[in-house]
Each structure stands twice: as structure tokens, then as C-alpha cells.
Amino acid sequence: MDQNIITQLKQIAGKDGVLHTPEDLAVYSYDGTFEEHCPDVVVLPRTTEQVSQIVKLAAQEHLPVVTRGMGSGLAAASVPFSGGITLSMTRMNRILEIDEANATVRVEAGIVTADLQNAVEKRGLFYPPDPSSVRHSTIGGNVACNAGGPHCLKYGVTGDYVLGLTVVLADGRILRTGGKLIKDVVGYDLNALFTGSEGTLGIITEVLLRLLAKPTVARTALVEFSALANASRTVNAILAAGIVPATLEIMDETALACIEAAMHLGLPLDVEATLLIETDGTDEASVVREIEAVAGICRQCGARQVRVAANEAERANLWKARRSVSPALARKAPNKLGEDITVPRSAIPEAIRRLKAISAKYGLPIVIFGHAGDGNLHPNILFDKRDPEQWQKVEQMVAEEFALALELGGTLSGEHGVGALKRPYMEKALGPVSIHVQKSIKQALDPLNILNPGKVFPD
Amino acid sequence: MDQNIITQLKQIAGKDGVLHTPEDLAVYSYDGTFEEHCPDVVVLPRTTEQVSQIVKLAAQEHLPVVTRGMGSGLAAASVPFSGGITLSMTRMNRILEIDEANATVRVEAGIVTADLQNAVEKRGLFYPPDPSSVRHSTIGGNVACNAGGPHCLKYGVTGDYVLGLTVVLADGRILRTGGKLIKDVVGYDLNALFTGSEGTLGIITEVLLRLLAKPTVARTALVEFSALANASRTVNAILAAGIVPATLEIMDETALACIEAAMHLGLPLDVEATLLIETDGTDEASVVREIEAVAGICRQCGARQVRVAANEAERANLWKARRSVSPALARKAPNKLGEDITVPRSAIPEAIRRLKAISAKYGLPIVIFGHAGDGNLHPNILFDKRDPEQWQKVEQMVAEEFALALELGGTLSGEHGVGALKRPYMEKALGPVSIHVQKSIKQALDPLNILNPGKVFPD
Numbered sequence: 082m083d084q085n086i087i088t089q090l091k092q093i094a095g096k097d098g099v100l101h102t103p104e105d106l107a108v109y110s111y112d113g114t115f116e117e118h119c120p121d122v123v124v125l126p127r128t129t130e131q132v133s134q135i136v137k138l139a140a141q142e143h144l145p146v147v148t149r150g151m152g153s154g155l156a157a158a159s160v161p162f163s164g165g166i167t168l169s170m171t172r173m174n175r176i177l178e179i180d181e182a183n184a185t186v187r188v189e190a191g192i193v194t195a196d197l198q199n200a201v202e203k204r205g206l207f208y209p210p211d212p213s214s215v216r217h218s219t220i221g222g223n224v225a226c227n228a229g230g231p232h233c234l235k236y237g238v239t240g241d242y243v244l245g246l247t248v249v250l251a252d253g254r255i256l257r258t259g260g261k262l263i264k265d266v267v268g269y270d271l272n273a274l275f276t277g278s279e280g281t282l283g284i285i286t287e288v289l290l291r292l293l294a295k296p297t298v299a300r301t302a303l304v305e306f307s308a309l310a311n312a313s314r315t316v317n318a319i320l321a322a323g324i325v326p327a328t329l330e331i332m333d334e335t336a337l338a339c340i341e342a343a344m345h346l347g348l349p350l351d352v353e354a355t356l357l358i359e360t361d362g363t364d365e366a367s368v369v370r371e372i373e374a375v376a377g378i379c380r381q382c383g384a385r386q387v388r389v390a391a392n393e394a395e396r397a398n399l400w401k402a403r404r405s406v407s408p409a410l411a412r413k414a415p416n417k418l419g420e421d422i423t424v425p426r427s428a429i430p431e432a433i434r435r436l437k438a439i440s441a442k443y444g445l446p447i448v449i450f451g452h453a454g455d456g457n458l459h460p461n462i463l464f465d466k467r468d469p470e471q472w473q474k475v476e477q478m479v480a481e482e483f484a485l486a487l488e489l490g491g492t493l494s495g496e497h498g499v500g501a502l503k504r505p506y507m508e509k510a511l512g513p514v515s516i517h518v519q520k521s522i523k524q525a526l527d528p529l530n531i532l533n534p535g536k537v538f539p540d
Numbered sequence: 541m542d543q544n545i546i547t548q549l550k551q552i553a554g555k556d557g558v559l560h561t562p563e564d565l566a567v568y569s570y571d572g573t574f575e576e577h578c579p580d581v582v583v584l585p586r587t588t589e590q591v592s593q594i595v596k597l598a599a600q601e602h603l604p605v606v607t608r609g610m611g612s613g614l615a616a617a618s619v620p621f622s623g624g625i626t627l628s629m630t631r632m633n634r635i636l637e638i639d640e641a642n643a644t645v646r647v648e649a650g651i652v653t654a655d656l657q658n659a660v661e662k663r664g665l666f667y668p669p670d671p672s673s674v675r676h677s678t679i680g681g682n683v684a685c686n687a688g689g690p691h692c693l694k695y696g697v698t699g700d701y702v703l704g705l706t707v708v709l710a711d712g713r714i715l716r717t718g719g720k721l722i723k724d725v726v727g728y729d730l731n732a733l734f735t736g737s738e739g740t741l742g743i744i745t746e747v748l749l750r751l752l753a754k755p756t757v758a759r760t761a762l763v764e765f766s767a768l769a770n771a772s773r774t775v776n777a778i779l780a781a782g783i784v785p786a787t788l789e790i791m792d793e794t795a796l797a798c799i800e801a802a803m804h805l806g807l808p809l810d811v812e813a814t815l816l817i818e819t820d821g822t823d824e825a826s827v828v829r830e831i832e833a834v835a836g837i838c839r840q841c842g843a844r845q846v847r848v849a850a851n852e853a854e855r856a857n858l859w860k861a862r863r864s865v866s867p868a869l870a871r872k873a874p875n876k877l878g879e880d881i882t883v884p885r886s887a888i889p890e891a892i893r894r895l896k897a898i899s900a901k902y903g904l905p906i907v908i909f910g911h912a913g914d915g916n917l918h919p920n921i922l923f924d925k926r927d928p929e930q931w932q933k934v935e936q937m938v939a940e941e942f943a944l945a946l947e948l949g950g951t952l953s954g955e956h957g958v959g960a961l962k963r964p965y966m967e968k969a970l971g972p973v974s975i976h977v978q979k980s981i982k983q984a985l986d987p988l989n990i991l992n993p994g995k996v997f998p999d
Contacts, residue, residue: 182886261884264954273732294782323753323822363782427641495723525984
């Protein structure tokens with residue numbers, strides 16, 4: 082990178098805010114995927130104004146700008162394949178305002194989401210979206226990917242909480258959207274446009290979020306099904322009864338076997354699926370009535386056993402199983418590749434059947450768990466990346482996973498985004514007209530194509 | 541209009557699908573506002589394909605295309621000030637599919653929203669958004685304006701239910717967005733972009749909506765407050781307790797006096813405000829517990845009286861009051877002009893105080909009611925349009941209403957949209973950067989500016 086540009090970046094962000102040794106660059110070369118590419122320089126801004134100046138310089142020099150939070154993304158959206166400037170937002174991690182009367186919080190984009198959650202919970206407030214990365218991913222990254230999580234069936238995804246954004250545009254201008262307003266139909270919905278745009282339309286530097294009152298009571302049940310089809314039928318029956326549990330998570334037999342082998346929690350190994358179901362609220366009697374109604378529906382739909390946690394310790398144990406999936410997989414094989422395909426929820430049994438067929442065809446395990454109420458499944462392929470033959474199989478298997486999702490009326494991603502990895506499948510998923518419309522929006526907002534180039538869209 | 545174009549339009553939409561006599565055109569010259577302008581021709585398409593062909597012809601001839609449903613809009617968004625083609629969507633009113641397993645419905649854009657609601661309710665499903673025009677406005681218009689309603693505090697606005705759209709673009713291409721997917725983060729959120737775009741980015745011809753299970757139980761309370769500030773405090777206290785009522789409507793003393801004069805329902809005339817609060821669900825005990833908790837909070841916050849309806853007849857009577865606001869206003873003055881400003885909900889008492897000051901300053905009544913939980917108020921100015929002096933005052937009063945909303949951190953519209961009427965206030969509301977970003981999206985998607993020209997944006 083041109084020394085003159087480095088000098089200018091240091092003038093903007095301070096000497097300690099610019100990294101450019103090979104060792105430093107390597108730290109910012111990867112995310113939660115297997116992809117890797119070094120940026121030419123890393124800048125760690127402390128203010129929106131600094132971001133604006135950095136982008137103005139990048140626009141002048143036609144340099145790519147790739148924004149990242151903690152680099153936990155699962156679609157390689159923040160891997161800087163074209164080099165250029167990587168903006169690390171982690172120093173912009175302040176809480177700017179908690180407004181209790183209006184139940185909102187304004188934060189800088191680089192705050193870790195769990196830190197934000199803890200801060201508002203101290204005031205009796207609640208920010209529900211809970212991606213599994215919640216303890217290390219940043220809210221800016223969550224917004225840029227429109228992150229989900231187990232709580233999102235009842236409470237909605239990240240985008241449902243975005244009331245306003247501060248965004249640095251591709252020419253360095255600062256855009257402010259929204260406000261402390263539940264309803265706002267003045268002009269186009271720019272909050273929604275930037276949410277999920279994966280750093281390709283602007284750089285999110287501040288986020289204003291809607292909050293709820295913190296639920297004070299929860300009841301949790303683990304439900305065993307000998308037949309997968311009955312688990313799926315149960316999901317529909319619960320929702321049709323007007324009950325929207327806080328979580329409604331499915332784990333198939335492969336996931337259960339993995340977790341049990343690692344954790345010895347006494348999980349059933351002779352079932353096709355379990356559902357982990359939680360109800361919550363602020364009124365204990367109502368929450369209890371709801372889990373009892375859920376239990377009744379489960380039994381009617383052919384559940385073999387319904388275990389409602391009798392106390393907090395039992396509840397923690399049930400959650401331990403769900404939260405142990407990823408570490409348990411790590412013990413089972415050197416590598417895993419988890420996708421997040423989404424299908425209409427009635428198609429879940431067929432999706433799982435086809436995933437098992439893909440696993441059998443290639444001879445590599447696929448462990449299946451996910452958010453059954455949302456139709457959002459996480460098939461995880463277990464393999465050893467050192468074996469090139471296995472890696473080739475994995476790539477073919479992923480392509481088949483995406484194909485089955487589309488065939489069943491679903492799509493490529495419910496939570497992770499497109500990034501670099503799903504670009505080849507975009508045209509098939511959305512069709513040429515949608516791609517053209519989206520590219521024309523990208524072109525209108527970033528005519529030099531400097532913001533996260535080479536992401537989201539096929540070439 | 542060129543006879544040749546009329547002939548081509550008849551070839552596309554059939555002879556009975558094209559209207560061009562002055563009498564016919566006059567019928568399509570106005571909406572729910574005081575604005576009026578005749579189109580040059582009205583076309584009533586029956587299919588998306590016909591809409592596509594009409595728009596291709598319009599693009600070729602550089603003719604404006606203004607789409608309308610039932611013309612109930614309150615911002616003159618469908619008044620064709622530039623003439624051209626008005627597309628009336630009312631013949632595209634079919635229900636295409638109700639999918640019970642996935643709880644979705646697919647409809648043509650011209651269906652009246654209440655017809656859609658009734659059809660899904662017969663299957664035990666529920667489409668919650670309930671603008672007061674629900675019995676005559678169309679779902680296409682609701683989506684184009686992102687309509688709200690009393691139910692939207694608990695259930696969300698129209699846009700929260702849009703899973704997919706069929707849209708005819710400005711060059712006649714047909715775009716299909718979304719699917720039967722609760723979570724979908726593949727590419728930009730085009731559903732959200734077209735929702736609320738008021739016919740300026742594309743023509744919505746089909747809508748795929750998410751549905752819920754129909755609530756089977758409701759409890760309703762009318763709560764009287766001697767002091768307005770206590771009513772507002774109560775709203776915050778209820779939400780802070782983790783209770784989200786199905787409705788939380790406020791009526792001030794002017795609204796109560798109007799309704800009582802017209803309807804003789806025994807409403808209190810010596811209070812500053814009432815709240816109409818409803819809880820609903822599928823479990824009677826929980827719904828009852830919730831309204832009892834609400835009643836307790838109301839009393840703690842200084843309510844003078846809490847009347848919970850003991851039966852369905854009493855409940856109907858309470859709703860009668862809320863639903864009678866508009867007809868009652870019509871008896872009080874020849875004309876009314878209702879806005880839908882939105883403020884952070886903590887600012888409601890100050891907003892009402894300032895609205896009363898505007899009323900006093902100009903000597904015309906402002907009746908205030910609205911969705912207190914959302915901060916969305918409907919100040920209605922009562923006047924006689926035949927008196928030019930009064931009309932001039934009304935225009936000044938509206939400008940002051942918008943100014944106060946912006947000063948309190950609010951915005952111009954929570955439900956009605958910008959249309960033609962709020963354009964002069966857009967730059968002040970959103971700032972030049974936001975307007976420029978939005979105009980660049982408009983330019984990218986409609987380079988000839990034929991889709992509802994002269995709407996939403998300032999010149």
C-alpha cells in the first residue's frame with residue numbers, strides 16, 4: 082500500500098489506529114469460514130467522522146473498504162479478497178444512550194451484542210436477538226447480516242429491532258435514518274435496506290434499537306419423538322393453537338448422538354428428533370399454562386416423552402444440550418461446515434430426509450439442528466479438510482443442500498447472509514430480475530464499487 | 541389522450557377494461573383528501589401480465605402511471621396530478637392460495653383487506669393489520685402505504701406481514717420477491733423497499749402474507765384519566781411491565797365530547813383523556829389475567845375509573861365509541877383534516893399540549909385520538925372548507941403540527957404516507973442526504989420517472 086495513503090490514514094485515525102505489518106494484517110484476513118485474504122491496511126476508527134474521512138480517501142483512491150466487527154461471520158462477507166482497507170469497528174463500542182421511557186438504546190456499531198444485552202437488562206429492558214455468536218459478534222455485524230437466533234421465532238430478527246442507523250455512504254457522506262418511532266412511513270425504508278446489506282451499501286457506525294421489557298419467567302421442555310414427521314407436525318400444531326414459544330428448536334438423531342457422546346447428558350439415542358421448547362413472559366401463571374398447553378399438544382402429536390424442567394438447574398441442563406452442539410461437533414471431526422438453509426416450515430421433514438440422503442450419497446455425516454418454527458435448519462457437514470477428496474465432496478454437498486432448499490420453496494440463508502460463499506447460487510435463488518434490481522441499487526449507492534466489492538452478487 | 545394509445549390499451553386489457561369518458565375519468569380523480577386531478581385514461585387490468593404490457597407501453601410513450609386501489613388514501617398518493625394512465629387494481633381481487641400448514645395467504649393486490657381477513661379467519665387464521673379503512677381499502681394500497689391500525693402495537697404493521705410480492709417494474713419486467721419464509725437474508729430486503737414506496741418504484745400486483753392463529757378471546761377496558769399526563773405515564777408503565785396489549789388507544793377530551801354529542805354513549809366529559817385497552821389471545825385465563833394486571837397498573841398510575849367490559853355487548857359498546865370518532869366529527873363540522881404524526885411515546889403529553897395550543901391560536905378545534913402505544917396521534921382539525929380564511933388557517937395549522945412532531949423527535953406520518961401532501965416537509969423531516977439517497981434509488985429503478993411522478997419527494 083502506498084506510504085502516502087498510510088500517512089493520511091494515520092492523520093485521520095491516529096498512529097495506533099492504523100495497522101500494516103504482515104503479522105497485523107494476517108489477524109484480519111479471515112472470519113468464521115475457511116476463506117482467507119489479507120487486507121492492505123487495517124484502520125480502527127473511533128468516530129463516525131473518522132469513518133467518513135477514511136471513506137472519502139478510499140473513494141478518491143478507488144480503494145476497496147471492507148468493514149468488520151469481530152470477524153465471526155459465516156459467509157466470508159468480511160474477508161477482503163480485493164485487498165484495500167479493512168475497517169475494524171471494535172473500538173467504536175460505546176453505549177450512547179439507554180432511554181427507559183421510550184425503551185430504546187443507541188450504541189456504536191462495534192459493541193459486542195451480549196454487552197449491549199447485559200447493559201439494558203440491568204434496567205429491566207431486553208434486546209431479544211441471540212445469534213449463537215452473541216458473546217463475541219458485534220451489533221453492527223448483526224445488523225449488516227440481519228442476524229437471527231433461537232429467540233427470533235417469538236421476538237423477530239435483528240432487523241425487527243432497528244429503529245435508526247448512522248451510515249457512512251460510499252462517498253463519505255453521513256446518513257442518519259429513522260428515530261425513536263415505532264411507526265414511520267415517511268419515504269423508503271432505509272433501515273431495512275441497510276440491514277442485511279453486508280457492508281455493500283454503506284458502513285453502519287451507530288445503531289438505535291427498540292427494546293422490550295425483560296421476561297422474568299421461563300419454562301422449558303425437551304420433547305422426544307420416535308418419528309421425525311411427528312416433531313414437524315407438532316411445530317405446526319403449536320403455532321396453529323396460537324402459541325408462539327420463545328424458542329422451538331429441533332435436533333435430529335445425528336445431533337443428539339454427537340452431543341451425548343461428548344457431554345453424557347442422558348439424551349435419548351433411540352429417537353428421530355427432539356424439540357427444545359421454551360415459553361417466557363412476565364406472568365408466571367401464564368407462562369406455566371403455556372408450557373402445559375405445549376406439552377399437551379406434543380403428546381397429542383405423538384411425542385414419546387415430554388420433559389418439562391422442574392427448576393432452573395434442570396432448565397440449564399436442557400439448554401446445555403442445545404448449546405453444546407458446536408463444541409460436540411468439533412470433537413467428532415477435525416472440521417465442520419454449517420449452513421443455514423431455510424424452507425417453508427411444512428417442508429422440514431422432507432428437507433431433513435433429503436439432507437440424510439446427501440449424507441449417505443457422499444459418505445460424510447450431516448448433523449442437523451435448527452430453528453424449527455422458522456423453517457431455518459443448520460445442516461453441519463463433518464469432515465477433515467486436510468483430505469482434498471473430502472473437501473471436494475463437501476463443496477458438492479453444500480451445492481446439493483442449496484439446491485434442495487430452493488426446490489422446496491426455500492432459500493440459501495436465514496441468518497448468515499450471502500457473503501462470498503453463496504454468490505454462485507444467487508441467480509438461481511432469486512432470478513435475474515431480482516439480481517438486476519439489486520445491482521442497480523448497489524450501483525446507485527456505490528458507483529465506484531468500493532464498499533465490500535465482490536460480495537453478495539454474482540459477477 | 542392519443543386514440544392510438546387507447547386502442548393499444550384496449551388490446552391489452554379488453555374494451556371493458558379501459559375508461560376514458562370525462563364522467564368515468566372524474567370517478568378516478570380523487571382519493572380521501574381534498575385533492576383532485578383527472579387521469580387521461582383509466583385501465584382496469586385483470587392479470588400481472590396485462591399490467592406488464594401496460595407499463596411497457598407507458599414506458600415507450602413516457603406516460604405517467606398512477607396505481608390505485610379503492611382510493612381511500614389520505615395523502616393524495618393516488619391523485620394523478622400529471623394525468624397519464626391510472627391503473628385501478630380493483631379487478632385483481634382474487635385469493636390465490638391459503639396455505640394452512642405454513643400460515644400464509646397469497647392474494648391479488650386489489651382485494652379489499654377485510655375480505656382477505658374474513659377468508660383467512662374462516663380457516664382459524666388471522667391477518668392483524670386493521671387500518672380504519674379496512675372494509676374498503678385494498679391490500680395493495682395497504683402495502684404501498686405500509687398501513688397501520690389499532691392492532692399494530694401488539695401485532696406489527698402491514699410490512700411485518702409481507703413475505704413476498706409480485707411487482708411490475710418501470711420497464712414492464714415482472715419481479716418476484718420473497719417466499720413462504722419467516723427468515724430470509726439473501727440479498728437486499730426488496731419486500732421492505734417496495735412496502736411503503738407508494739407506487740413510485742413498481743406496481744404491486746400480488747402479495748404473499750404471513751398469518752397468525754386467530755385469537756379467540758379478548759378483554760377490553762375503558763380507562764378514564766383526570767390528567768392527561770397520567771394516561772401517558774400509564775402507557776409506559778403497561779409496556780414496561782412486559783404487557784403488550786392488542787390495542788392501546790388514546791382519546792382526548794375533545795374526541796370524547798364529539799363522540800358523546802353524536803352518540804350518547806355515556807362517555808365521561810370531565811376527564812382529560814381515556815385509554816381504550818384490549819388484551820387478546822387463545823387462552824382465556826391468561827387474557828383475563830392480563831387485563832387485570834393492566835387495570836391494576838392504570839389505578840396505580842392515577843386512573844379515575846377502569847371499566848372492564850363484563851361481556852361481549854359491553855365490549856362492543858366500548859369499541860363503538862372508538863369507531864364513532866370519524867362519523868362524530870362529520871356531525872360537528874362540514875370538513876375535517878386528520879393527520880397521523882408520530883412521536884416518541886414519552887413525548888405524547890407534550891405533543892397533545894402543543895396541539896391544543898395550535899387549536900387555540902387559530903380558533904379551530906383539533907380533536908385528538910390515536911395509537912398511544914405507538915406514539916401515533918391523529919389530530920383532526922374541524923373546519924368549513926367553503927370559508928377560504930378557514931382553509932388558509934388549516935394549511936398553517938397542519939404545517940405547525942408537522943413542525944411540532946419533528947421538534948419532539950417524531951415524524952410526519954405513522955400510517956398515511958407522504959403522497960403529494962407532505963412533500964414540502966420531507967427535506968426538513970429527513971435531511972438532504974436521506975432525500976438524495978432515496979431519489980437515487982428512485983432514479984435507478986424508474987429512470988423515466990413514469991411511476992407515480994411528483995409523489996413522495998420534494999422537487
